[in-house]
Amino acid sequence: MNKGIVTLSAAAVISSAFASPALADTYIVKSGDSLSKIASAHHITVAKLKQMNKLSSDSLRINQKLTVPDTKVTLKKTNSVTYTVTKGDSLIKIANKYSLTLAELKKLNNLKTASIYIGQKLIISQTKEKTVVTLPKPANTEGKTESSAYLVKSGDSLWKIASQFKTSPQSIIDFNHLKTDALTVGQSLLIPKSGTAPAPAPAPPAEAKPNPLPAKDASSVIAMAKKMIGVPYSWAGASPDGFDCSGFIYYVFKNSGYQISRVSAATYYDLGKSVAAPKPGDLVFFSTNPASSVLISHMGIYIGNGQFIHASSSKGVQISSLSMSYYQTRFAGYRSL
Structure with missing residues (x-):
C-alpha cells in the first residue's frame, strides 16, 4: 500500500554576512x-x-x-513541508491529519476548489524564518539575550516549548514577532536564552486537557460568544470581521481569559476531554460524513437546552438546535476544554 510522502525543502537567502560599521x-x-x-x-x-x-x-x-x-548577522529562509497525495486522500482528510483548517490548506496551495489528484504535492506548512546570530562582544555585555533555533513538532505548543527551554511563552512570541500563538508542524522558532532562566511556565488549560469549565467561567464564554451573533462567516477568519468555526472558538475562549491555540476543529476534538452529559461551555462537534465521526469538519459551543452557538458557513454566527436533522445526522460528540 502506498503511503503519503512528506518532504521538507528550504531556500536560504543571507541578508548580511558580517557586522560592519555600515550596520x-x-x-x-x-x-x-x-x-x-x-x-x-x-x-x-x-x-x-x-x-x-x-x-x-x-x-x-x-x-x-x-x-x-x-553586531548581528541576519539570515532569512523559507521552509516548506510538502505532502504527496495518495489514493483515498481528500483535502479535508489531509487538513485534519496535519492540524490545519480546510481554508488554511487551500490558502497555502492557492487552491480554488477542494479537488486534488494522486501524486499532487501539497504544501502543509510554510514558514519564513529570520535567524539573528549575535557576534562576540566584550565581557561587559554579559546578559544580552541570544537565541537557539527550534523546529516545531506534532503536539507542540508555545507553553510546552517555553517550559522545555525554561523561558516564557510571551518571550518566544516577542522574540519571533508572532501575531498569534498558533503553531504549525515544521515551523522554525528562535528560542531566547540568557544567563538567568525564568521558572518553567505552567501548562495551559487547553493543552493539558483540564476539567470542564466552572459554571461562572462557562457563563462568561457564552456571553462573549453571544456578542458575536451576526458576524459573517469567513474562511480561516478569527476576528469580529469574520469567523470560520474553529476561529470562532479560538476568539471566544481567548477573549474570555483562556490560553488557547488557534487550531483546526479536528485538533480541538483531539485535545478535548470526552463528556457524555454536556454542560454549557462544552464544545460540540460534527463530522463530514454522517456515517463516520473520524473526519471532524464543524464545531460550536453548547449553551444548554439542546442548543449551540457556532459560525455557520451560510449565516455566520448564530444559535442552532441539535434537534435539527442536519446536525443530528452529523453529530460526532461533545468535548470539554
Missing part, C-alpha cells in the same frame, strides 16, 4: 553610563560614537537613544 543598532542609555563605557562596549572610539550620533558634548541623559555599530 547600525540602537542603545538606550542607563544610569551609570558614559560615552567612554558605551564606546568600549561596542569596540569604537568616543570620537566615532559622537560622530555617529552628531553629539557636540560628552553629556548623556538616561533613556537617551544612541546609534551604535550592529
